[in-house]
Amino acid sequence: MEKILLTHAHIDHAGGTAELSKEMGLPIEGPHKEDNFWIQAYPSRRRCSLSGAGGVHADRWLEDGEEVTVGNQTLEVLHCPGHTRGTSCSSTGNPAGMVGDVLFQGSIGRTDFPKGDYNTLIRSIREKLFPLGDEVSFIPGHGPMSTFGQERASNPFVSDHRS
Ligand SMILES: [Zn+2]
Numbered sequence: 001m002e003k004i005l006l007t008h009a010h011i012d013h014a015g016g017t018a019e020l021s022k023e024m025g026l027p028i029e030g031p032h033k034e035d036n037f038w039i040q041a042y043p044s045r046r047r048c049s050l051s052g053a054g055g056v057h058a059d060r061w062l063e064d065g066e067e068v069t070v071g072n073q074t075l076e077v078l079h080c081p082g083h084t085r086g087t088s089c090s091s092t093g094n095p096a097g098m099v100g101d102v103l104f105q106g107s108i109g110r111t112d113f114p115k116g117d118y119n120t121l122i123r124s125i126r127e128k129l130f131p132l133g134d135e136v137s138f139i140p141g142h143g144p145m146s147t148f149g150q151e152r153a154s155n156p157f158v159s160d161h162r163s
């Protein structure tokens, strides 16, 4: 392992990364700085027993259009707000890499968390992810992989049949 790449700062994705980065000496890249809001909220959440994310710090915030390298791969960063304001997906190639909790097979990320926004999320999916191509598959933060074409055809939230 060479680094920890975060799509967004929710505890189910970023929890434990502070310890991991300290123990293994790994830098943390991402998410977008808008998610600092969630990181700052961790200490109070920890008191409600969601433990493990205290002290996460990004060694590098990710901006739309920037590149991150993982091994010998170079990925383009796509800022895809909606689920959280600072969600950063990584694209390039096929599969398109990580989309965090933006898009799932047959579903989309929740937008009922603080600063989540449904319309913003739909726009992120349609304007940032779908243009990558129908044949491109993606790795969601939860559940099985899918392709953007399959979601455009059948996802009840963002399919082409839904305006
Ligand atoms: Zn999330």
Ligand SMILES: [Zn+2]
Binding pocket: 010, 012, 013, 101, 141, 142
């Ligand atoms: Zn999640």
